Amino acid sequence: MHESPSEYSRRELYAEADAFVRECYSELGRESEIEDRLDEIADEIERRGHYDHTAFELEHGAKMAWRNSNRCIGRLFWQQLTVADARDCETAREVHEACCTHLERARNGGNIKPLLTVFKPMIDGDRQVRLWNYELLRYAGYRTADGIVGDPDEVELTEYCQSRGWEGEGTRFDILPHVVQIRDQEPELFEVPESAVGEVRLRHPEYAWFEDLGLRWYDVPVVSNMRLEIGGIHYTAAPFSGWYVSTEIGARNLADEDRYDMLPAVAEKLGLDTGDDRTLWKDEALVELNRAVLHSFAEDGVQIVDHHTVTDQFERFEEKEAAAGREVTGDRAWLLPPMSSATTHVFENDYDNTVKKPNFFYRNPPATLSERRESLGR
Numbered sequence: 073m074h075e076s077p078s079e080y081s082r083r084e085l086y087a088e089a090d091a092f093v094r095e096c097y098s099e100l101g102r103e104s105e106i107e108d109r110l111d112e113i114a115d116e117i118e119r120r121g122h123y124d125h126t127a128f129e130l131e132h133g134a135k136m137a138w139r140n141s142n143r144c145i146g147r148l149f150w151q152q153l154t155v156a157d158a159r160d161c162e163t164a165r166e167v168h169e170a171c172c173t174h175l176e177r178a179r180n181g182g183n184i185k186p187l188l189t190v191f192k193p194m195i196d197g198d199r200q201v202r203l204w205n206y207e208l209l210r211y212a213g214y215r216t217a218d219g220i221v222g223d224p225d226e227v228e229l230t231e232y233c234q235s236r237g238w239e240g241e242g243t244r245f246d247i248l249p250h251v252v253q254i255r256d257q258e259p260e261l262f263e264v265p266e267s268a269v270g271e272v273r274l275r276h277p278e279y280a281w282f283e284d285l286g287l288r289w290y291d292v293p294v295v296s297n298m299r300l301e302i303g304g305i306h307y308t309a310a311p312f313s314g315w316y317v318s319t320e321i322g323a324r325n326l327a328d329e330d331r332y333d334m335l336p337a338v339a340e341k342l343g344l345d346t347g348d349d350r351t352l353w354k355d356e357a358l359v360e361l362n363r364a365v366l367h368s369f370a371e372d373g374v375q376i377v378d379h380h381t382v383t384d385q386f387e388r389f390e391e392k393e394a395a396a397g398r399e400v401t402g403d404r405a406w407l408l409p410p411m412s413s414a415t416t417h418v419f420e421n422d423y424d425n426t427v428k429k430p431n432f433f434y435r436n437p438p439a440t441l442s443e444r445r446e447s448l449g450r
């Protein structure tokens with residue numbers, strides 16, 4: 073999603089609030105309250121330059137933002153989102169602790185539930201809270217003489233953490249600390265306690281050797297680098313999570329050449345001829361890697377969905393939205409699974425990629441990190 077202006081004039085802010093309140097209250101059957109609420113918001117903006125969302129506005133606004141997320145294939149469950157209101161967190165430590173609570177609540181013993189934790193929004197153009205992490209659980213990436221150890225996507229954040237005195241163990245799977253910034257203060261680093269971390273060791277339903285690859289992945293993806301915008305208010309820290317689609321791990325994180333690049337190792341164990349593309353060794357390795365992900369998560373009782381099932385669920389979402397008289401917007405390139413895409417109905421469809429609000433938007437990465445990225449030539 074493209075950046076939308078992060079600062080609105082008072083007039084623009086009111087216009088955004090007006091559109092949101094009308095839509096939100098209509099969906100909730102609270103039409104009779106609209107005009108009073110809008111008067112109140114107009115007063116608040118006049119007096120303070122901004123306004124506060126009520127608990128139900130925040131909750132329904134966040135659900136609408138998920139429903140409007142064009143790149144998300146998991147939207148059938150948008151009404152099941154739980155919103156944790158953490159707008160009262162003041163210090164970096166409080167924010168970190170709320171993030172750990174998020175991890176535990178979202179994990180829910182393996183029966184993962186969609187959750188969003190919302191921190192203080194931007195006030196008068198000043199960002200109050202920002203998480204430097206891409207996700208609340210992610211593995212470090214270390215530049216070494218023999219290449220990158222760990223997740224190449226995290227080299228910049230890892231080096232920043234090291235520059236702040238953090239030392240990882242240097243394995244391929246070291247959980248990065250939370251990096252929390254309050255306003256324009258220097259960010260604080262917090263090690264993620266074991267009680268907040270969940271991981272699945274990968275093994276294969278048939279091949280015993282698979283375990284020897286020593287692969288694992290964390291259980292809950294909690295995206296923490298996007299801004300949630302509701303009714304013109306910018307929630308610059310609003311980590312959210314669902315459960316994994318197996319291909320995110322098996323066909324991207326562990327398979328991409330610029331990530332863990334595991335296809336050659338898997339193919340070699342399978343005894344495939346990797347010298348010739350026409351043996352389809354990459355395809356076969358992909359399938360087995362993905363079977364291992366699904367099998368291991370299932371055996372450990374951690375919720376995960378395969379790319380066929382999630383696409384069927386998305387078709388039901390499209391039907392339900394049509395029945396509710398709403399247009400589904402989507403970004404086809406992202407909705408298509410990264411393997412076997414033509415076996416899914418998304419392949420035949422076109423999607424309108426208009427960005428509706430409320431929604432989640434990318435933010436510019438902290439300058440310190442983008443400078444590091446540039447120096448790496450990426």
Ligand code: ARG
Nearest residue numbers: 293313314315316317320325
């Ligand atoms: N693709 C990201 C990852 O591999 C996660 C994005 C959100 N995914 C989700 N299933 N909610 O970590």
